Amino acid sequence: MDFAIPPATAALLDRARAFMRTHVFPVEPTVLARGVAASDDIVASLRAAARAEGLWLPQMAREEGGLGLSLLDHGLLSEVLGHSPLGHLACNCQAPDAGNMEILHKYATPAQRERWLEPLLRGEIRSCFAMTEPDTAGSNPTQLRCAARLDGDDYVLDGRKWFTTGADGAAFAVVMAVTDPAAEAHRRASMLIVPTDTPGFRRVRNVPIFGHAGAGWDSHAELEFTACRVPKHSLLGPVHGGFVIAQERLGPGRIHHCMRWLGICERALGMMAARAATRELAPGERLGDKQIVQAWLAECRARIDAARLLVLRTAWLIDQHGFAAARDDISLIKFHVAEVLSEVLDRAIQVHGALGLTDDTVLAFFYTRERGARIYDGPDEVHKVAAARRILARHRPGREG
Template sequence: MDFAIPESLTPILARMREFVDAHVIPVEAAFHEADDFSAVEARMVEVRAKAKAAGLWLPQMSERHGGMGLSLLEHGLVSEVLGRSPLGHYAFNCQAPDAGNMEILAEYGTKAQRETFLEPLLAGETRSCFAMTEPGRAGSNPVWLETRARVEGDTITLDGHKWFTTAADGAAFAIVMAVTEPDAAPHERASMIIVPTDTPGFTLVRNIPIMGEAGSGWASHAEVRFDDCKVPVTNMLGMPGAGFFIAQARLGPGRIHHCMRWLGICDRAFSMMCERAATRELSPGKFLGEKQTIQNWIAESRAEIDSARLAVLYAAWRIDAVGQKAARVEVSAIKFHVAKILRNVLERAIQTHGALGITDDTVLSFFYRHERGAQIYDGPDEVHKSVVAREVLKTYGMDPRAVALARKAAAREGDK
């Protein structure tokens, strides 16, 4: 097996790393201090213009859509570099949730939808959000939705309540998962509907505080409501009832992006931990890095990051080679595995920094607050572990889901 980075990608990764160090990381201090993201966004306009001029814009999109045309594996390597800064992906217009929204609009949008919603998004002129999670429904069961969208003639009327709608604050439109086919099979009930955020009936209730920090703009997670919210039927994305199918197409590659971004965070935290260990004096001439516990943390972190990176790149290669469905075990495995390693590395880096680590004088506390959700969003760890375990057990002749269904059927028969 060849573990070398593709020759064509090596200079791109080097340029991106240099760009992040020179233009993005210097904006972080203002980002952490600002109460309103619009102030930081104004500074990022210049940074984004430089990224576009440098030919580093939209790494996740095809050249046909003005992007760099990278494969999933290549974009994974890019995500690792950009993940070193909270603003990294935003600088290159490949941040969540916009990146996923761009991909599904490009794939499933009509010509009119692409012109109205996709083109400004690709240009960096607008932002968007994705509304699926609901406070009254378990996020681990994405087909169980309360939000309804009634199709009546040329109009769709939405009523419902969503939360953790990332980046709704300042977004031009939302892509909303809502039930349009209530009598259909569970995976065929919901549709995706494009809702401009200035539509009457759309309300941004609040930006949800994450461990005490509400955030704003692109860095927010909002609670939103739809009350008799009407949009044209032409705003439906794809076919009626295709919402879950489109969501799966969006989420699979997105998990690769997330995992590589987390590894970028690990890389930054690891470097900070090592620098701290090498320079922090405990007493004159005695350094923190001499302590065996610190050395153990450095060694364990290095081994975990390297092993996780290979697992993610393998999963990305599998998706490129055999498709998302055939690679679902690998994707689920990296989702919970890398999230745990991210938590481990951040914990060690913060502990190595002592009291400094829990302040906002370094980026570590931001990463710790905002990335604890890595073990929850895009499917909690426990769900992904179940996926992996079920598929493994099938190779031993047992299908846990089939066994459970058979047991329920037998119990129903016994009650008759």
């Protein structure tokens, strides 16, 4: 078992770290104070620098202008970029665009590629992914109600979606809608590309999260479709194949998310350690002298390192044997890393005291935006139950091992 990072990957990570130090961290306070949506000039500058540094589209194949990385290598890079809310955005591998690029790469027709994928790859437009609904359990996408009925050469959509990340300002939505209500659960829905300027498409609001409605990239919207008509050729992938495409989108996405979360953890741990080492409580006494703070630092260090090994092993397993072989591992990393993230951020805020609650550090931004890690892409409880059932199935009477 060799834990060494290959020289080419190590060089890429060094280049990414230098990019973060030189370009991203210096502008981060300005962007977070202004709001990402009001910082197009800075984002454009960061993206130009990312292209120049050879960090553009790390999630995509070389033929699409990307870096052609394995899932394992992309995971390592994602951790480095995750140290700042701007890292992935700078390299055009931010959610939800990255996942949409991946499914468009696999399923888009030539016309869909030209109109939607290629501008997305160039960073000229944004997209969103509309699956979750306010009236059905987000943890069970087989129960969706938003419907798309075929009417001649068009699909007509009616229904509601919400928590649609980045819909504010997106050029199009990939919408998962029911196209055959009578079909078995996993064959009811299809994916459709819906331009956001289509009559009948309405962004009702940006849903406030912990008091912040956000805008642009940093927003989650409620959407309404009312007799929203799109041509039949808007279908993405096979008809009634929506559930399969959604799962394909979420598989690599969980690796990307988990490694990004670990990047956040590393940033928070570094801030926690710096605060503990320098904050004076009384003459000659610093916060880091307190044993409880020392214990928090050691526990966070151990949990981050253990979580990273679990995620990297999962990425390696997927690269070597495919997603089916890693089903248990994908569930395990999803809930485990999300819990580690919550704990590390909470400890870092606690060590910073009142300062940690303010927007004077990046911690409050991370905390309010990333508490959802334990809910989106399947809540912790669903992943725990799914993994446990598969573990139990292997130990039923009559089965060995």
